[in-house]
Amino acid sequence: MSQFDIEKLPKGSKGFMYDWGSDQRAFKGVPWGKAMMWIFLLSDTFIFSCFLISLMTARASTVVPWPYPSEVFGLTVFGTSVPLLLIAIMTFVLITSSGTMAIAVKYGYEKNRKLCGWFLLATAIGGLTFVGMQAFEWSKLIFHDGVRPWGNPFGAEQFGAFFFMVTGFHGTHVSIGVIFLFIFARKVFRGDFDTGRRGYFTSMKSDYEAIEILGLYWHFVDLVWVFIFAFFYLW
Amino acid sequence: MTDEYTDNKLETKAADSSSGSYTPPAEAIPAKENPEQELYHAKSFWTKWVFCQDAKVIGIQYALTATAIGFIGLILSWGMRLQLGFPETFSFLGPATYYQSVTMHGMIMVIYLLTALFLGGFGNYLIPLMVGARDMVFPYVNMVSYWMFLVAVLVLLASFFVPGGPTGAGWTLYPPQAILPGTPGSEMGIVLMLVSLSLFVIGFTMGGLNYVITILQSRTRGMTLMRMPLTIWGIFTATVLALLAFPALFVACIMMTLDNLLGTSFFMPEIFTMGEKLDYAGGSPILFQHLFWFFGHPEVYIVALPAFGIVSDLISVHARKNVFGYRMMVWAIVIIGALSFIVWAHHMYVSGMNPWFGFFFATTTLIIAVPTAIKVYNWVLTLWRGNIHLTIPMLFSLGFIVTFVNGGITGLFLGNVIIDVPLSDTYFVVAHFHMVMGIAPLMVVFGAIYHWYPLITGRHLNQTLGKIHFWVTFVGAYAIYFPMHYLGFIGVPRRYFEMYDSPYMTSGVGLNQFITVAALIVGFTQFIFLYNIFTSWYKGEKSEKNPWKANSLEWHTPDYPPTHGNFGKELPVVYRWPYDFSVPGTDKEYIPQHVAPSEVPTAKAEQT
Ligand code: HEM
Ligand SMILES: [Cu+2]
Numbered sequence: 001m002s003q004f005d006i007e008k009l010p011k012g013s014k015g016f017m018y019d020w021g022s023d024q025r026a027f028k029g030v031p032w033g034k035a036m037m038w039i040f041l042l043s044d045t046f047i048f049s050c051f052l053i054s055l056m057t058a059r060a061s062t063v064v065p066w067p068y069p070s071e072v073f074g075l076t077v078f079g080t081s082v083p084l085l086l087i088a089i090m091t092f093v094l095i096t097s098s099g100t101m102a103i104a105v106k107y108g109y110e111k112n113r114k115l116c117g118w119f120l121l122a123t124a125i126g127g128l129t130f131v132g133m134q135a136f137e138w139s140k141l142i143f144h145d146g147v148r149p150w151g152n153p154f155g156a157e158q159f160g161a162f163f164f165m166v167t168g169f170h171g172t173h174v175s176i177g178v179i180f181l182f183i184f185a186r187k188v189f190r191g192d193f194d195t196g197r198r199g200y201f202t203s204m205k206s207d208y209e210a211i212e213i214l215g216l217y218w219h220f221v222d223l224v225w226v227f228i229f230a231f232f233y234l235w
Numbered sequence: 236m237t238d239e240y241t242d243n244k245l246e247t248k249a250a251d252s253s254s255g256s257y258t259p260p261a262e263a264i265p266a267k268e269n270p271e272q273e274l275y276h277a278k279s280f281w282t283k284w285v286f287c288q289d290a291k292v293i294g295i296q297y298a299l300t301a302t303a304i305g306f307i308g309l310i311l312s313w314g315m316r317l318q319l320g321f322p323e324t325f326s327f328l329g330p331a332t333y334y335q336s337v338t339m340h341g342m343i344m345v346i347y348l349l350t351a352l353f354l355g356g357f358g359n360y361l362i363p364l365m366v367g368a369r370d371m372v373f374p375y376v377n378m379v380s381y382w383m384f385l386v387a388v389l390v391l392l393a394s395f396f397v398p399g400g401p402t403g404a405g406w407t408l409y410p411p412q413a414i415l416p417g418t419p420g421s422e423m424g425i426v427l428m429l430v431s432l433s434l435f436v437i438g439f440t441m442g443g444l445n446y447v448i449t450i451l452q453s454r455t456r457g458m459t460l461m462r463m464p465l466t467i468w469g470i471f472t473a474t475v476l477a478l479l480a481f482p483a484l485f486v487a488c489i490m491m492t493l494d495n496l497l498g499t500s501f502f503m504p505e506i507f508t509m510g511e512k513l514d515y516a517g518g519s520p521i522l523f524q525h526l527f528w529f530f531g532h533p534e535v536y537i538v539a540l541p542a543f544g545i546v547s548d549l550i551s552v553h554a555r556k557n558v559f560g561y562r563m564m565v566w567a568i569v570i571i572g573a574l575s576f577i578v579w580a581h582h583m584y585v586s587g588m589n590p591w592f593g594f595f596f597a598t599t600t601l602i603i604a605v606p607t608a609i610k611v612y613n614w615v616l617t618l619w620r621g622n623i624h625l626t627i628p629m630l631f632s633l634g635f636i637v638t639f640v641n642g643g644i645t646g647l648f649l650g651n652v653i654i655d656v657p658l659s660d661t662y663f664v665v666a667h668f669h670m671v672m673g674i675a676p677l678m679v680v681f682g683a684i685y686h687w688y689p690l691i692t693g694r695h696l697n698q699t700l701g702k703i704h705f706w707v708t709f710v711g712a713y714a715i716y717f718p719m720h721y722l723g724f725i726g727v728p729r730r731y732f733e734m735y736d737s738p739y740m741t742s743g744v745g746l747n748q749f750i751t752v753a754a755l756i757v758g759f760t761q762f763i764f765l766y767n768i769f770t771s772w773y774k775g776e777k778s779e780k781n782p783w784k785a786n787s788l789e790w791h792t793p794d795y796p797p798t799h800g801n802f803g804k805e806l807p808v809v810y811r812w813p814y815d816f817s818v819p820g821t822d823k824e825y826i827p828q829h830v831a832p833s834e835v836p837t838a839k840a841e842q843t
Contacts, residue, residue: 020460021460022265023265023455023809026451026452039478040440043478043482044482046482047486050526054486058518063517158501165489201375204273204275
């Protein structure tokens, strides 16, 4: 019996038919955890889609004017009001953290423990900065502008409701990601993935693939942010 | 990129066919793609039986929990039936309690009993065994899934004990009334219901990801998708549906919780209650209906598809004949699953949507009847000239076919807008959905339990009690639900506590009494079944290995009943589909999936 060799499989559309007609794995060469993360993200996409479609219907059917985003989300620096300044920075930070995540994955596969760990930490700090700025934005909206989930001085009350709910839900995703980034950074520095140290809860070994799976999640959260950005701030 | 590739299949043994014309297909053992799975070996009682990571134990935990809460749903239905049948004699159920009973009964039966039992129970037990895996791919996550489910059930139960009691908004939980005073349980009950549902969704997602990935990525060698038992296809497709439909429910739950606790107006329009204007404005109750039914309709198939799959296997095994049109059956399951996402608004014909929407959704709804009818024909054709053994699983399967056809036909009525409008919210609807998604899947659940109980415990259930169980349940279900169609035609509305002196009640009174008596008898029989399950566990007649002479892998484990890790040292290699019964050319009456063609050289089995 010979070794399974993924290189020898057919490619392209023929490969697709072959893979789904074959035994053992439908996604050839894809580890279980990675496939699982992809399916989870698909499910999560449906959650965010439901949120955003609900937002669209609320906005399309409102009889009270919808608040004007560049006014609500403006920031006054040195006496001039700059629309969307904070959001621009937040978005920049989050997208940058996607970049550092990608680098961490690369160093992970090269088994470069030090650099992988540092880039994971950088990603985590990026995420943390994002959440921090979001907290700042929320408190400004709440305490300074008087926006509440049940009403706001700018117009339709669904604006505040959807804003806090959707950004809150996204922020929760980011926060969970940050927690895992810290945990994984610790694991990488400790060398868990090289020594085969077992997980505290699962008592299973793990390897650098885990970093890539976490990376998938992180990129997804960033991608979702782009949509939220478009729907709340640009529309 | 080239068209040529070296085929992965190796070690082609020459077939030493002795008897002339027919040469069995070449035997090929593909190379291993999955590394040997490392399992958690439990050492203490706690990790072995309570916080257990073995999918088989988790499946039983799921099944027992779902059954326990299901019996509460059953007892609630007794309360309602007593009230409806004998409103003067039994006055312990006031209008508020009646609403609460309807709501909890509906929600418990659909979500916490059937969904949890089919996917959590049968899914966990059967998937790894049937696809030839040692366990689910992530046993730890799978374990957490069960405990989330248990917490969800406990939160649901807690709502019976909070001030105001559980919610009485109907299982559809429509706002605005669900969270306004005047609806029972609008204080705490509704919040606990929403929280419980959210927990259920989270827990289910953990399990569901496991089921999907185990089926897609952890099959044994030779187990192609088109060699999987239809049970697995049903559970698989239902799980995919659930992973894509539950998000809508989850979002709706979050939004309604916020409407209730924070005073947002997602679903709440401007509204007056007791002459006072509330703080809500501008929300859309219809939005909730869309979200709810985007989940709600696929939910029907989440319950139905596993039943379809399991019943195909039961019929095939107990009629000793291959499933007629296996591939057609698979595609029908997949197509029904896909279509189920574009029919949801047939539950909203009376919500005042644009008539063109009704036209669209009626069309898609009726299209689903095509693959569904194909399945029914194929079940019948599987039975056609089969060697039908009237075992209890077979009886229940036959009961399923009849009941399902019945409910399916009334579904065709309700799918048409002009017929639905007068029938909507009458007992005709109650009769329809109990037939199609209550009784029919339950028939399969029962049949499946009688079928796989020997595998789980090594003992048979008591046959006499089983026969009683079947006949009373089957005949009784018709006694309950057939008259309800008529009640619906004469206009008796659903979710009504009492009919008072309304004109329909001339013929309705006697019918209602009759239904109630039947419901009590049927309900009581389920306790006999429960008794059977518990006593047979240690007193039942011992079963030899593979008592039904089935082909699928779960019956062919080295230990019987299967133990931790399922398959001993080496995972089995699969050479054929699980339906090689009565194959011509061999004296073997059935050929299990792991039997190589060279072991049955004369068998004229089709290559699958
Ligand atoms: C012997 C068994 C059962 C009996 C006697 C029974 C009886 C009832 C009754 C009396 C109602 C209330 C009708 C009304 O007032 O509108 C009801 C509602 C309902 N039942 Fe059952 N039922 C049984 C089994 C099931 C099962 C197995 C399911 C699983 C799908 C189920 C699902 C529902 C649903 C979804 C509702 C609607 C709840 C609502 O209107 O909010 N029932 N049932
Ligand atoms: Cu439907």
